Amino acid sequence: xxxxxxNNNHSLSKSLYVKGLQCHKSxxxxxxxxxxxxxxxxxxxxxxxxGTDVGILAQQLFPGGVLVPFEELxxxxxxxxxxxxxxxxxxxxxxxxxRFDGIFMKADILHxxxxxxxxxxxxxSTGVKDVYMDxxxxxxxxxxGSGLKLNRSSLVHINxxxxxxxxxxxxxxxxxxxxxxxxxxxxxxxxxxLKAMKKMLAGKMPDIDIGPHCSDPYECxxxxxxxxxxxxxxxxxxADIGKPDPFPLYQQGIILMxxxxxxxxxxxxxxxxxxxxxxxxxxxxEKVKTFLDDLWYPLCFxxxxxxxxxxxxxxxxxxxxxQVPFQYSLHVVDKQGKKPRHFxxxxxxxxxxxxxxxxxxxxxxxxxGCIVAWNQNFEISRLKELGAQFPRKQKKIAALIxxxxxxxxxxxxKDIYHRDFDGSYSIxxxxxxxxxxxxxxxxxxxxxxxxxxxxxxxxxxxxKRKVQETRQQLxxxxxxxTLAMVKILEVMRNLTTTRA
Ligand code: SF4
Numbered sequence: 001x002x003x004x005x006x007n008n009n010h011s012l013s014k015s016l017y018v019k020g021l022q023c024h025k026s027x028x029x030x031x032x033x034x035x036x037x038x039x040x041x042x043x044x045x046x047x048x049x050x051g052t053d054v055g056i057l058a059q060q061l062f063p064g065g066v067l068v069p070f071e072e073l074x075x076x077x078x079x080x081x082x083x084x085x086x087x088x089x090x091x092x093x094x095x096x097x098x099r100f101d102g103i104f105m106k107a108d109i110l111h112x113x114x115x116x117x118x119x120x121x122x123x124x125s126t127g128v129k130d131v132y133m134d135x136x137x138x139x140x141x142x143x144x145g146s147g148l149k150l151n152r153s154s155l156v157h158i159n160x161x162x163x164x165x166x167x168x169x170x171x172x173x174x175x176x177x178x179x180x181x182x183x184x185x186x187x188x189x190x191x192x193x194l195k196a197m198k199k200m201l202a203g204k205m206p207d208i209d210i211g212p213h214c215s216d217p218y219e220c221x222x223x224x225x226x227x228x229x230x231x232x233x234x235x236x237x238x239a240d241i242g243k244p245d246p247f248p249l250y251q252q253g254i255i256l257m258x259x260x261x262x263x264x265x266x267x268x269x270x271x272x273x274x275x276x277x278x279x280x281x282x283x284x285x286e287k288v289k290t291f292l293d294d295l296w297y298p299l300c301f302x303x304x305x306x307x308x309x310x311x312x313x314x315x316x317x318x319x320x321x322x323q324v325p326f327q328y329s330l331h332v333v334d335k336q337g338k339k340p341r342h343f344x345x346x347x348x349x350x351x352x353x354x355x356x357x358x359x360x361x362x363x364x365x366x367x368x369g370c371i372v373a374w375n376q377n378f379e380i381s382r383l384k385e386l387g388a389q390f391p392r393k394q395k396k397i398a399a400l401i402x403x404x405x406x407x408x409x410x411x412x413x414k415d416i417y418h419r420d421f422d423g424s425y426s427i428x429x430x431x432x433x434x435x436x437x438x439x440x441x442x443x444x445x446x447x448x449x450x451x452x453x454x455x456x457x458x459x460x461x462x463x464k465r466k467v468q469e470t471r472q473q474l475x476x477x478x479x480x481x482t483l484a485m486v487k488i489l490e491v492m493r494n495l496t497t498t499r500a
Pocket of ligand 1: 022023024025026027029208209210211213214215220221222223226227
């Protein structure tokens with residue numbers, strides 16, 4: 001579970017230790033200048049909450065344990081309560097609390113097994129990562145340093161093969177990786193790392209420049225602060241296949257895109273660079289015409305919103321992190337020059353949306369229409385999954401899939417390019433560059449992840465005004481996704497002479 005808690009300015013938590021491993025400057029800033037941290041995004045907050053929920057669910061692997069709460073007790077009381085639980089023969093302790101060598105930490109699950117105490121760290125990811133080993137290693141160091149012998153150190157993570165069948169079966173949902181041998185072999189490094197961190201913290205802010213470590217293993221919370229000297233159109237803004245590694249260039253003092261030797265660039269980056277000098281849209285007319293000639297009426301602009309990163313499957317027959325569609329927007333243009341008709345669906349929160357979603361879609365989507373999507377593989381994959389779940393609808397779905405055309409393709413191929421795309425072919429970049437009046441900027445829900453978080457936030461929400469407001473935000477966002485495609489297609493036509 002995520003843990004940023006420390007008891008005072010002189011001690012560290014396990015997560016600060018991990019941050020210190022990533023970058024000493026990050027640790028120094030966390031301890032001395034926390035006000036310079038970037039704002040926590042909605043997605044980061046949701047990831048944090050998910051981690052906490054998964055941690056609580058994993059406690060059911062060892063039912064009947066005693067919880068050492070963080071909120072109601074002082075740090076000293078948490079440590080005392082842990083000691084008492086151990087002394088009184090409790091078999092399982094959730095959030096057991098220890099302090100040793102300046103580190104204050106809470107262990108997700110501490111369980112007394114047949115051969116002694118076992119430590120379990122819970123993560124909502126689907127496998128073991130090096131950074132989790134560091135997390136466990138510091139816990140082992142603190143717990144054993146406090147005088148408790150550990151027989152086993154394990155990581156509890158999500159089993160991505162799990163398929164929900166009725167109530168969640170925690171013994172199937174979670175997988176346990178025994179990392180005891182690795183964790184024990186890391187102990188020497190832990191002591192040395194801590195020594196180096198303490199020495200560093202006693203001094204001035206370390207002089208560490210930006211580098212790949214800023215986002216590996218985690219996006220650093222001080223990126224906004226440390227990267228503020230990097231201007232727009234820098235070597236870090238090269239996009240797409242063939243882009244040069246920006247850090248060696250930066251280390252040579254080459255910061256602006258225009259200062260990079262053309263030999264180091266792929267054709268996409270050369271286009272990105274050349275386009276910066278032009279205000280107009282660059283168009284490969286013949287190629288765009290060929291794309292447009294392949295479309296037919298009625299044009300059906302379609303976009304799905306789906307659940308995102310839900311490690312605990314929400315619905316029957318689904319696996320961890322499965323993307324389940326809960327909303328669509330559809331603009332249908334029957335003939336050239338005709339005003340688009342709009343259809344939409346947004347599932348009621350708290351129940352499986354798939355049946356109603358599919359029924360509504362099949363009712364509103366013209367069977368003979370040309371279905372225009374942005375990154376069609378996403379919608380097609382979701383439709384195939386729905387076909388597998390509702391075999392009677394499979395034939396209809398298969399026919400629809402044949403009708404898809406991907407509006408992203410000419411942008412991905414760079415047949416249409418504008419300097420304000422900044423190398424991207426995402427609709428979020430393309431739309432405001434081609435149609436400045438339409439943009440996702442400032443919308444309360446402005447991307448797919450936020451849409452998923454917003455919909456899931458409605459589960460169990462009793463405030464009717466809040467429900468109404470969030471529903472409207474979701475409808476507005478998804479509607480813009482398909483309206484954007486309608487408008488982008490109009491621009492594409494104006495840029496060529498062909499009319500599809
Ligand atoms: S942004 Fe990079 S250099 Fe700055 S503190 Fe974070 S990891 Fe270190």
